[in-house]
Each structure stands twice: as C-alpha cells, then as structure tokens.
Amino acid sequence: QVQLVESGGGLVQAGGSLRLSCAASGRTSSTHAMGWFRQAPGKEREPVAAISMSSGKTYYADSVKGRFTISRDNTKNTVYLQMNSLKPEDTAVYYCATGPGLMPVYSRTYIYYWGQGTQVTVSS
Numbered sequence: 001q002v003q004l005v006e007s008g009g010g011l012v013q014a015g016g017s018l019r020l021s022c023a024a025s026g027r028t029s030s031t032h033a034m035g036w037f038r039q040a041p042g043k044e045r046e047p048v049a050a051i052s053m054s055s056g057k058t059y060y061a062d063s064v065k066g067r068f069t070i071s072r073d074n075t076k077n078t079v080y081l082q083m084n085s086l087k088p089e090d091t092a093v094y095y096c097a098t099g100p101g102l103m104p105v106y107s108r109t110y111i112y113y114w115g116q117g118t119q120v121t122v123s124s
Contacts, residue, residue, distance in 0.1 A: 002026045002113045004096050009118030012086055016122070020081040022096030022115055030112065031098045034079040035105040036070060038092035038120075045095070050106035051079060059106045064090075086122045093117040 008020040024031050035050030049060045049070040058070055069082040079096060096115040097105060104110035 002028060002031060002098055004098060004113055004115035006094065006096050006115045006118040009094060009120045011121045011123065014086060014088055014122055014124050016086050017082070017084045018086065018120060020083070020094055020096075020118060020120075022079045022081075024077040024079075024098060028077045030100075031077065032100050033102045033105040034072065034096060034098045036079070036081045037095045037097060037108075038090075039095070039117075040089075040092040043092075045108075047106050047108065048094070049081060050102055052102045057102055059102060083120070086120075088122045088124045090120060091122050092120060094120050 003025045004022055006022050012018055033052050036048040037045050038048050039045040047061055051058045051070045051072050067085045072079045095117045097111045098113050099105035099111050
C-alpha cells in the first residue's frame with residue numbers, strides 16, 4: 001500500500017502562484033512515476049503533469065506548459081507542482097497519483113494509487 005497526501009491548495013488571484021506537494025508513504029519502492037491531475041466541476045479528470053521518479057523526465061498538458069513545473073525529491077518521496085501565472089480556468093481539485101511508469105501514469109492507463117485531492121481556486 002502507498003498513501004499519497006496532497007497539500008498546498010488554496011485561493012489565489014489570477015496571475016498568482018501556488019505550490020502543491022504530494023508526499024508518498026508506505027511501499028514507495030513501487031512508485032516509479034507520479035503525476036498531477038485535476039478535475040473541475042462538471043468536467044472529467046484530466047492530466048496536468050507527470051514525472052519519472054528515476055530519470056526526472058516529465059510530461060505536461062499543453063494548457064499548462066510554460067506555467068507549471070513538476071519536480072520531485074526522492075529523499076522525501078515527494079512530488080511538487082509549482083503553478084505560476086494562474087488563470088481562473090485552472091480552478092479544480094488537484095489530485096496526485098502514482099504508477100509503474102511515466103506514460104502509464106500520464107495517460108491514466110495504469111494508476112496504482114490516488115491521493116485525496118486538494119482544492120485550487122483562482123479568482124479573476
């Protein structure tokens with residue numbers, strides 16, 4: 001079992017920044033890749049970014065490229081999502097997830113565990 005705990009969400013004005021954290025605990029040896037996803041009201045959950053815990057290779061959704069940065073700290077089993085230049089359309093519940101590889105996680109074809117989510121609200 002792996003437990004994922006997200007933190008760092010909140011309310012921010014458009015143009016502002018937030019940093020989300022996702023800390024993994026338990027059988028973290030199986031955590032080969034981690035990703036961030038978001039779900040806005042009435043919409044499907046969509047990928048935001050993912051990272052390989054070994055190589056550091058990353059994938060980003062086109063909508064966040066150049067504004068968001070995913071990073072990891074293997075010593076803390078933690079993944080971060082630095083979100084800059086936030087827009088109202090970034091408002092959503094943000095979830096982290098873990099799986100066996102970068103593409104399986106990013107494409108959601110193989111997710112081992114999900115976190116409980118953290119709310120991000122961007123006001124205009």
